[in-house]
Amino acid sequence: MSTAPTLTPPRIGQPWPGQGGIYAGLFRGDDADYHLILATAKLGSLAWGGTRKVAGAMSERDGLANTMALLDDKAKHPAAEACAALEVDGHHDFYLPARFELALLFANVRDHVEHRWHWSSTQSDWDASCAWYCHFYDGYQYGLRKSYEGCAVAVRRFAAQSFGPSEAAC
Numbered sequence: 001m002s003t004a005p006t007l008t009p010p011r012i013g014q015p016w017p018g019q020g021g022i023y024a025g026l027f028r029g030d031d032a033d034y035h036l037i038l039a040t041a042k043l044g045s046l047a048w049g050g051t052r053k054v055a056g057a058m059s060e061r062d063g064l065a066n067t068m069a070l071l072d073d074k075a076k077h078p079a080a081e082a083c084a085a086l087e088v089d090g091h092h093d094f095y096l097p098a099r100f101e102l103a104l105l106f107a108n109v110r111d112h113v114e115h116r117w118h119w120s121s122t123q124s125d126w127d128a129s130c131a132w133y134c135h136f137y138d139g140y141q142y143g144l145r146k147s148y149e150g151c152a153v154a155v156r157r158f159a160a161q162s163f164g165p166s167e168a169a170c
Contacts, residue, residue, distance in 0.1 A: 009035055012108050020088035020156055025108045027101060030061055032159050036101060038109055039094055039154040043082045048119050048146040050075035053128045057121060060132075063098035063155065066121035070096070079119045083154035094154035096121040099141055101155060102134035110136050117144070118151045 009023050010016050016023045016037060024036040049070075054077075056069030070080040079096050086094040097105065099120040105113060117135040124130035130143035133150060144150070 013112065015040070018089050020091040020094070022109055022112050024105050024155070026160060027104055027157065034157040034159050036097075036104060037156045038105060038112060039083075039086055039088050039156070041086055041088055041154065043079075043086070043152045043154060045149045046078040046082055046119070046152050047149050048079050048131045049077035050146055051129045053123060057123050058125065059098055060122050061098050061100045063101050063121045064095045064157065066098055066123075067095035070121065079150075079152040080121060082152060086154045091156055094156045096152060097155045098122045099132040099134065102132075102153075103139070103141070105153065105155070106134055106136055106139045110139075113153055114151055116151050118153055 012023055012025045014023055019037050021040045022038040024038045026033055027036045054069055054073045057066040059066050067080045067084060070077040071084055083094050083096040097120060099122040102120050113136045115137045117133045120132040120134060122132045124132060124143035127143060129145055131146050132141055133144050134141045
């Protein structure tokens with residue numbers, strides 16, 4: 001049973017009831033700011049998948065767009081597919097975070113993430129067979145072969161103004 005979302009986010013690092021996970025903070029998006037939620041579900045060890053560039057999966061900031069491009073690709077992308085298949089608190093809009101979204105997770109909620117390396121949805125711009133990862137022990141980011149198995153976390157987001165004053169009166 002899903003509980004109604006609160007209008008005010010909890011403290012960073014605390015569960016946000018009804019939102020599917022831990023509040024990771026406000027992320028500065030390309031077009032709008034949004035709240036980032038770290039899913040509480042564990043995904044296990046997964047490969048990124050594929051060996052070629054996937055058009056539309058190069059953003060360092062927009063993991064949702066990257067994940068959608070990976071799901072539309074003909075090759076299998078296990079980490080992105082696992083995130084997109086996730087359901088928590090009735091939400092089905094989880095995705096594999098982009099590398100800068102992983103940086104926010106490391107900065108704000110790393111104690112809620114296993115201290116190993118985790119895939120981002122961002123491909124390497126220098127090698128088609130690699131994608132970016134973030135190590136949650138020290139925040140280090142670099143490219144790694146897409147065929148390797150590593151950890152993945154899922155996130156979801158919603159616009160910061162989604163629960164504005166006009167909706168509070170409803």
